[in-house]
Amino acid sequence: MPVSTLDRSVTEPIIRRLNALRTLSAQASASLEHAVLEGMQRAGSGEDLISEGDPVDSVRIVLSGWLCRYKTLEDGRRQIVNFIFPGETCDAHAFLLAVMDHSIATLTPVVYSEIKRARFETLVASDRSLAEAFWCETLVNSAIQREWAINLGRRVALERVAHLFCEIFERLRPVGMIDGNSCIMPVTQMDLADATGLSVVHLNRTVQELRAAGLIVLRERTLTINDLDALKDAALFSPSYLQLYRRK
Amino acid sequence: MPVSTLDRSVTEPIIRRLNALRTLSAQASASLEHAVLEGMQRAGSGEDLISEGDPVDSVRIVLSGWLCRYKTLEDGRRQIVNFIFPGETCDAHAFLLAVMDHSIATLTPVVYSEIKRARFETLVASDRSLAEAFWCETLVNSAIQREWAINLGRRVALERVAHLFCEIFERLRPVGMIDGNSCIMPVTQMDLADATGLSVVHLNRTVQELRAAGLIVLRERTLTINDLDALKDAALFSPSYLQLYRRK
DNA sequence: CCTCAGCCTTAACCTATGGAAATGCCGGAA
DNA sequence: TTCCGGCATTTCCATAGGTTAAGGCTGAGG
Numbered sequence: 001m002p003v004s005t006l007d008r009s010v011t012e013p014i015i016r017r018l019n020a021l022r023t024l025s026a027q028a029s030a031s032l033e034h035a036v037l038e039g040m041q042r043a044g045s046g047e048d049l050i051s052e053g054d055p056v057d058s059v060r061i062v063l064s065g066w067l068c069r070y071k072t073l074e075d076g077r078r079q080i081v082n083f084i085f086p087g088e089t090c091d092a093h094a095f096l097l098a099v100m101d102h103s104i105a106t107l108t109p110v111v112y113s114e115i116k117r118a119r120f121e122t123l124v125a126s127d128r129s130l131a132e133a134f135w136c137e138t139l140v141n142s143a144i145q146r147e148w149a150i151n152l153g154r155r156v157a158l159e160r161v162a163h164l165f166c167e168i169f170e171r172l173r174p175v176g177m178i179d180g181n182s183c184i185m186p187v188t189q190m191d192l193a194d195a196t197g198l199s200v201v202h203l204n205r206t207v208q209e210l211r212a213a214g215l216i217v218l219r220e221r222t223l224t225i226n227d228l229d230a231l232k233d234a235a236l237f238s239p240s241y242l243q244l245y246r247r248k
Numbered sequence: 249m250p251v252s253t254l255d256r257s258v259t260e261p262i263i264r265r266l267n268a269l270r271t272l273s274a275q276a277s278a279s280l281e282h283a284v285l286e287g288m289q290r291a292g293s294g295e296d297l298i299s300e301g302d303p304v305d306s307v308r309i310v311l312s313g314w315l316c317r318y319k320t321l322e323d324g325r326r327q328i329v330n331f332i333f334p335g336e337t338c339d340a341h342a343f344l345l346a347v348m349d350h351s352i353a354t355l356t357p358v359v360y361s362e363i364k365r366a367r368f369e370t371l372v373a374s375d376r377s378l379a380e381a382f383w384c385e386t387l388v389n390s391a392i393q394r395e396w397a398i399n400l401g402r403r404v405a406l407e408r409v410a411h412l413f414c415e416i417f418e419r420l421r422p423v424g425m426i427d428g429n430s431c432i433m434p435v436t437q438m439d440l441a442d443a444t445g446l447s448v449v450h451l452n453r454t455v456q457e458l459r460a461a462g463l464i465v466l467r468e469r470t471l472t473i474n475d476l477d478a479l480k481d482a483a484l485f486s487p488s489y490l491q492l493y494r495r496k
Numbered sequence: 497c498c499t500c501a502g503c504c505t506t507a508a509c510c511t512a513t514g515g516a517a518a519t520g521c522c523g524g525a526a
Numbered sequence: 527t528t529c530c531g532g533c534a535t536t537t538c539c540a541t542a543g544g545t546t547a548a549g550g551c552t553g554a555g556g
Contacts, residue, residue, distance in 0.1 A: 071398045073484050079398035096384050101391040101489040136344050143349040145393035150319045150327035152400035153445025197401025202543050204505060236321050241349040436533065447514050452535060
């Protein structure tokens with residue numbers, strides 16, 4: 001089956017994402033595309049793709065939709081520890097460890113590709129820049145995780161929520177998912193609360209405050225950032241941890 | 249220069265640590281030891297080994313002493329995002345990204361080995377289990393980072409501090425740095441506060457509370473855990489994220 | 497059309513945690 | 527010995543954020 005134009009557009013996010021980390025040869029892109037198209041899957045909103053404690057034996061690459069990594073405490077408290085956007089990889093290399101230390105859930109309907117471990121290892125063994133790009137993905141994820149630590153530990157609610165909005169915006173940009181100064185925000189305030197370590201009530205209060213300050217508009221599942229620079233200032237946001245600009 | 253008995257004891261933590269992640273052949277251990285002994289360095293307490301924004305071109309392996317990864321906000325707020333213990337690696341693979349997204353500082357005098365990128369890449373290219381062990385190190389670090397997110401976002405002060413103590417204890421165990429139910433705790437309460445996202449005052453209050461509950465003794469830079477199971481319960485601590493037990 | 501569930505919003509109240517400042521302890525330097 | 531700086535501790539007060547509960551909106555299903 002030849003890779004059609006339609007297929008191209010399906011795999012565009014992952015190609016764009018990895019290319020932002022390492023320049024991929026046409027050859028590498030083609031074999032990646034091929035592997036991705038083989039394993040296409042769909043999931044509805046609110047499903048767990050994989051749960052804490054599960055063994056891992058494949059890699060999932062997100063083509064459309066939003067997901068989150070989360071952990072829970074025995075009594076039900078939940079913390080979203082990261083989001084996963086189109087073009088990102090759910091668990092690259094996670095098979096090197098025994099079992100998942102966290103769960104991954106869909107926040108919207110999702111299209112993804114599941115690539116078995118052996119297939120994935122063959123794929124990355126065939127091209128060094130591809131292998132490095134996937135590793136960079138993993139490393140950038142670590143860096144994001146660290147930024148979340150300071151977000152949760154040291155920023156106050158307003159800064160924290162503003163920071164999350166800035167980060168989402170800047171992570172969606174390179175995969176072409178923003179539209180002017182707007183992007184979709186398909187998650188509930190409960191999800192945002194769990195991502196920022198706040199209660200829903202206080203998350204709501206904080207969103208009101210950002211609205212009142214004229215920094216954002218958030219309605220009908222769309223986030224509009226009126227003044228990105230002002231929001232970044234309010235958030236003490238500095239995007240270098242996202243590694244949007246590649247090392248020469 | 250032959251590897252003497254003394255050298256053996258110096259490199260023991262890193263060998264033990266990596267062996268806990270992947271079984272290393274005698275050959276692999278030997279070449280690792282060799283590389284480590286070539287690059288021995290010392291640093292005093294309170295020094296930055298590398299700072300946010302610095303380019304990375306080597307790997308540092310800690311042989312003795314404690315370090316931390318931290319990030320700061322413009323106004324000086326600081327968050328320790330992880331500790332680094334003997335046997336752990338400061339920045340394995342960090343050279344794949346452009347620059348450091350965080351800083352690494354010593355909390356005590358430290359002995360470490362600095363291995364240049366090219367040397368490191370040759371080393372890991374020579375043995376698959378060695379390469380995998382270093383990658384696992386990085387992945388376990390990510391997992392710890394995620395646990396810290398839920399710690400900071402969803403645990404209350406008492407649970408948070410108890411959790412940190414449990415984690416430190418369980419991370420020191422595999423490298424042989426605990427003594428019965430005690431381990432050294434060479435950091436200030438300010439450091440513990442910055443690691444748990446609390447103010448120093450409240451960190452102190454919380455430590456008092458743990459003492460009053462008879463769970464711990466903390467004095468003269470030594471932590472004694474009277475009842476580890478009780479402390480784990482109080483912390484909602486479950487060690488699986490540390491990947492202490494290897495996949496078959 | 498009505499009902500119901502999910503989500504957002506607001507209000508009232510309360511407490512966990514932060515902030516500032518003073519005290520005390522201890523070990524090292526002079 | 528004395529002084530000093532770093533650290534732990536305590537007290538007092540302020541407040542950010544949690545909890546509980548209720549009301550309203552909207553869209554899907556019957």
